[in-house]
Amino acid sequence: MVAVLIILAIVFFFISVSLHNSADKQEEKFNNRPLIITSPSNDLFTNQKYAIINILAFAQGANSVSAYSDEANGILNQWLSKLGLSHVEAEKAIRLSMSLPPERSVQIIRDSMVEIKDKVFVRSVYHDVEHIAQISGDEDTIEFMKELFNDILTH
Numbered sequence: 830m831v832a833v834l835i836i837l838a839i840v841f842f843f844i845s846v847s848l849h850n851s852a853d854k855q856e857e858k859f860n861n862r863p864l865i866i867t868s869p870s871n872d873l874f875t876n877q878k879y880a881i882i883n884i885l886a887f888a889q890g891a892n893s894v895s896a897y898s899d900e901a902n903g904i905l906n907q908w909l910s911k912l913g914l915s916h917v918e919a920e921k922a923i924r925l926s927m928s929l930p931p932e933r934s935v936q937i938i939r940d941s942m943v944e945i946k947d948k949v950f951v952r953s954v955y956h957d958v959e960h961i962a963q964i965s966g967d968e969d970t971i972e973f974m975k976e977l978f979n980d981i982l983t984h
Contacts, residue, residue, distance in 0.1 A: 866950040870913030873945065878912040879922040880941035881954055883934070886923045888961040888974060895965035904957050935977070942981045951982060 866872045873881075885908055889901045909919055926934045945951050955978040962971045 864946050866947040869911045876941045877945055878914055880938040881908060881912060882914065882919045882922055883926045884938050884958055885961060888958045888970060891962065891965035891967040891970040895961055898964050901961045901964050904961055908957065939977065939981060943984045948982055
């Protein structure tokens with residue numbers, strides 16, 4: 830019986846060490862992210878890229894004015910290019926986001942955007958999101974985006 834307990838203790842020790850090392854690697858990977866985003870397609874994690882596309886799509890989908898706006902489509906396409914994402918990848922990310930409860934989707938976007946250390950870059954995203962929201966003319970969307978980005982930028 831004592832031998833079994835010793836073997837279990839050794840196994841748990843190795844599992845603990847392995848998990849600790851894995852957590853350190855993940856933390857190091859996050860901490861080594863650039864302070865200034867110079868190449869969004871290389872500097873951002875996939876979840877951060879999808880968060881940007883999802884928040885732009887959210888603003889664009891506020892109503893039919895922005896949904897069918899060539900200017901709003903142009904802004905979204907520019908971001909797809911900057912982020913190195915294809916239309917298929919963007920559609921997949923947007924569909925997944927739309928399948929979630931709205932609160933959960935917004936929380937995922939918020940959490941991913943907070944991870945971006947370059948606040949000037951985040952403000953540039955906000956600038957384009959705000960521009961699309963202004964195209965929509967929907968005051969609730971404009972106010973929601975203002976509050977969301979205020980929260981993102983203060984964390």
